[in-house]
Amino acid sequence: MDVNITTISRTYEEACKIKGNPLDVLWVRVVLFSLYCLVFMVAVFGNLLVVYVVTNNRRMHSVTNIFICNLAISDLLVNFTSLWLTPVYTYVGHWIWGGWLCHGLPLFQGASIFISTLTLMAIAVDRYFVIVQNSTIAQLNDRVSITKCVAIVSCIWCTSLLLVLPYGYHMKYTYIRLPCDFFVCTEDWQNKKWLKKIYGMTVMFLQFVVPFTIIGISYAMIWIFLKGHEQDFSARGSHSIQRDTARKKRLLRMLVTMVCLFAMCWLPLNVLNLLRDLELVAWLKAPQFVFLVTHLISMTGTCWNPILYAWMNDSFRKEFMMAIPCLRRSALARRVRTDSVPASVRINCPQSSLFMDHPYRYSQQFSFGEKGYTWWQSIKEAVYGRRDKEMDLVTKSANLSDKESQTVRETMITNPDEGSVSECDESCHL
Structure with missing residues (x-):
């Protein structure tokens, strides 16, 4: 079972038959390689910047920022495991990293994806309680909230590792004899295909269906709450009402964008993995190419997360500009104008x-x-x-x-x- 972003599972006969690069068209390999490199550079730069800003600025130590920092760390883990490993293994056609990593790398791949999606879900739920339900949790203070936040983050990591343990356990490092003469790392469920199918459906349900549903409901409830308080605008002038209406529309677009991007990034790969687990991909003429395309789409999520959840935040954006030398002067000038x-x-x-x-x-x-x-x-x-x-x-x-x-x-x-x-x-x- 491919835990969303993992090595490509295939039979030993298939591995031998496609020895070398499975994508024979040179320009296709070049285009995919360039896109993967672009995603890697943008994602690593953005997420490292998020981690740096949160960890080196005490003012940024808040509940939501801890979630965002955890999201950035999980995205970095995705970039340093799954983003490069999957296309390299597909291009090379066989496993070149040894027996121990045959179990270890897929384990970290799957766990990093679970951590990322579950953190997105936690951010959505946190925002729901902050905006909609804050009147019912008045007793919360910063110390308790941050303590609970750290506990939630720890649970996310532990749960993610537990969910992918069956996958890492069933990976098998096998030598393919001549004329192939190479090693492969494939899933081996020991003739328990029914168990593999159940596990595959469970993974899709917990990694995509549940987070997507909770994220969608949380942001929908936030929007309903904001719509229900439109009368608070009536105390101000018409110019203020127009300005706030414009902001409300921008916020709606942002909430919809968050939900749609999550679905766009993860739905194609989850559907493809489920079809492969159910052995319903025989109709695909180029399954490996389709897999890489869907995998690349899912990897773009590690680029969007720093933009949506950090750069769109004024506090993060100001700290980003202060952290980047070429933008620091502009940030200082803007801060002086505000303080004046x-x-x-x-x-x-x-x-x-x-x-x-x-x-x-x-x-x-x-x-x-x-x-x-x-x-x-x-x-x-x-x-x-x-x-x-x-x-x-x-x-x-x-x-x-x-x-x-x-x-x-x-x-x-x-x-x-x-x-x-x-x-x-x-x-x-x-």
């Missing part, structure tokens, strides 16, 4: 009742003194995981009585200083 707005102006930016009324956990702290936030901005940044401010909003709110807090919220929403709002539009709104 007087604090007396920035602190008067309107706050939303939705943002104020829902007790966010400490990992979602926002600084009023550095930058004001509208309701839509707070939701947008919660979706993208921006939780890097150091002011303890919950502690400050606790110093006010319920009546005083309500008065402050109503004043900030219904009677903002018009001059201050117009002056801080550029610094308050994305």
